[in-house]
Amino acid sequence: MPQFFDAENPFTDEAVAKQWATSVEIESGNWRDKVLYPEMRKWLAGITEPKPIILDVGSGQGRGSTEIDGYGKYIGVEPSEFLVDRAKQLYSAANRDFVIGNAYELPIVSESVDGVISVNVFFHLADLETAVKEMSRVLRRGGSFFVNTASYDSVDVWKTLYTDLVVSETMMQGNIRLPETEPTLNTFYFQPNQLVIDRLEKYGLHVEKVSYSCEKDGKTLFITIEGRRV
Numbered sequence: 001m002p003q004f005f006d007a008e009n010p011f012t013d014e015a016v017a018k019q020w021a022t023s024v025e026i027e028s029g030n031w032r033d034k035v036l037y038p039e040m041r042k043w044l045a046g047i048t049e050p051k052p053i054i055l056d057v058g059s060g061q062g063r064g065s066t067e068i069d070g071y072g073k074y075i076g077v078e079p080s081e082f083l084v085d086r087a088k089q090l091y092s093a094a095n096r097d098f099v100i101g102n103a104y105e106l107p108i109v110s111e112s113v114d115g116v117i118s119v120n121v122f123f124h125l126a127d128l129e130t131a132v133k134e135m136s137r138v139l140r141r142g143g144s145f146f147v148n149t150a151s152y153d154s155v156d157v158w159k160t161l162y163t164d165l166v167v168s169e170t171m172m173q174g175n176i177r178l179p180e181t182e183p184t185l186n187t188f189y190f191q192p193n194q195l196v197i198d199r200l201e202k203y204g205l206h207v208e209k210v211s212y213s214c215e216k217d218g219k220t221l222f223i224t225i226e227g228r229r230v
């Protein structure tokens with residue numbers, strides 16, 4: 001009988017982190033390459049600051065640092081020690097910092113970054129409100145954000161991607177089938193799309209663009225939300 005995992009973030013478990021890193025490193029020619037990274041590059045090109053400082057919240061093993069360019073500095077904040085070490089191994093550069101830290105208490109000075117990205121992290125957060133408040137705190141006024149997360153409108157399709165699923169009122173947990181690796185432990189918090197948008201707006205992160213991508217079974221798995229701090 002499947003049971004709930006007792007830590008909030010399964011990625012801090014080394015075996016789970018390793019499976020995630022393997023999947024992201026091996027996969028190619030799919031949604032990330034075709035849609036996500038081109039959209040991120042377009043977003044970055046829209047930042048008018050000449051050498052912007054970009055913060056990546058929940059940066060995983062840092063692939064985002066190499067898929068976008070033109071930044072003055074990239075800072076990846078990630079709670080998994082394994083993934084931070086992997087990022088340093090793969091993508092170290094003078095203008096890239098990979099640091100251990102948490103979305104709920106970012107190790108970043110207030111209003112010090114020009115852009116914040118966060119890719120497929122929000123739906124892993126039990127306390128979205130604190131994370132959004134922190135994102136807003138560190139982003140300078142007029143700075144841009146790019147958030148990609150699971151679209152709750154497609155939660156029924158997401159459920160089909162898991163095995164051994166356990167579901168509560170607020171979240172579901174199970175082993176997700178990732179490309180290129182064994183099913184791996186994963187937690188999905190239920191966050192209706194409008195709730196995510198409302199949280200961003202509540203903390204001064206004004207939403208300017210919402211798009212959906214990655215079609216499966218007639219639905220789109222991801223929502224991308226872009227905007228600026230007012």
Ligand SMILES: C[S@@+](CC[C@H](N)C(=O)[O-])C[C@H]1O[C@@H](n2cnc3c(N)ncnc32)[C@H](O)[C@@H]1O
Nearest residue numbers: 009011058059060079080102103119120121124
């Ligand atoms: C699906 S992975 C995405 C990683 C990376 N953004 C990417 O797209 O390759 C989710 C990431 O969110 C991170 N994460 C989960 N809870 C977090 C928290 N409270 N603060 C920061 N990151 C968190 C995990 O450690 C993991 O690296």
